[in-house]
Amino acid sequence: MNSFNERQLVALVQEGLPYDTRFFQQLITPYLPKLKGYCVKVLGNQSDAEEAVQETIIKALTNLKGFKWLVSFKSWLFKIAHHECINKIRERRWDIIQYDDDYLDTLEAKLPDEDDIAILISTMLESLSFDDRNIMLLRYRTGLEFQEIADICEMKLSAIKMRHKRVIKFLTRQMDSDKSKVKPH
Numbered sequence: 374m375n376s377f378n379e380r381q382l383v384a385l386v387q388e389g390l391p392y393d394t395r396f397f398q399q400l401i402t403p404y405l406p407k408l409k410g411y412c413v414k415v416l417g418n419q420s421d422a423e424e425a426v427q428e429t430i431i432k433a434l435t436n437l438k439g440f441k442w443l444v445s446f447k448s449w450l451f452k453i454a455h456h457e458c459i460n461k462i463r464e465r466r467w468d469i470i471q472y473d474d475d476y477l478d479t480l481e482a483k484l485p486d487e488d489d490i491a492i493l494i495s496t497m498l499e500s501l502s503f504d505d506r507n508i509m510l511l512r513y514r515t516g517l518e519f520q521e522i523a524d525i526c527e528m529k530l531s532a533i534k535m536r537h538k539r540v541i542k543f544l545t546r547q548m549d550s551d552k553s554k555v556k557p558h
Contacts, residue, residue: 382400400446
């Protein structure tokens with residue numbers, strides 16, 4: 374199989390659209406694990422996350438013909454995922470209003486077997502606002518740069534860095550507080 378770089382793959386997919394999409398899978402495959410992980414963490418629900426990833430892929434393919442290199446392909450892809458996650462959250466709110474408390478049970482995230490520190494960090498992240506949690510997930514789960522995160526979240530770079538710094542301080546204080554509560558055996 375030919376090995377193309379990202380720019381070459383984007384160009385090949387753009388040339389072949391709408392009928393020839395064989396290079397699209399090669400373009401999108403490296404991003405799928407982080408994309409799925411990001412959506413699961415933001416939405417806290419595997420089923421909703423899978424739908425968001427599918428919608429992201431469909432929208433990326435549908436809109437790739439007009440993609441310009443103003444941002445990286447990865448950043449563009451995660452911006453689409455970000456908006457899909459927001460749409461899912463809006464749908465949930467509508468469903469909660471329609472179906473009342475019964476629907477809340479299906480929204481509950483299931484934590485896999487993790488060590489105590491991972492559970493603690495995951496719990497602390499859940500206590501953050503959507504924007505702050507999203508910034509942390511985009512930074513550490515997907516490895517995006519601050520400027521890319523600012524583009525995705527449609528915020529100023531300085532605001533992203535300030536929120537990031539504030540969250541790090543908050544999480545550090547929380548961990549220090551939790552450590553002091555634990556007594557050695």
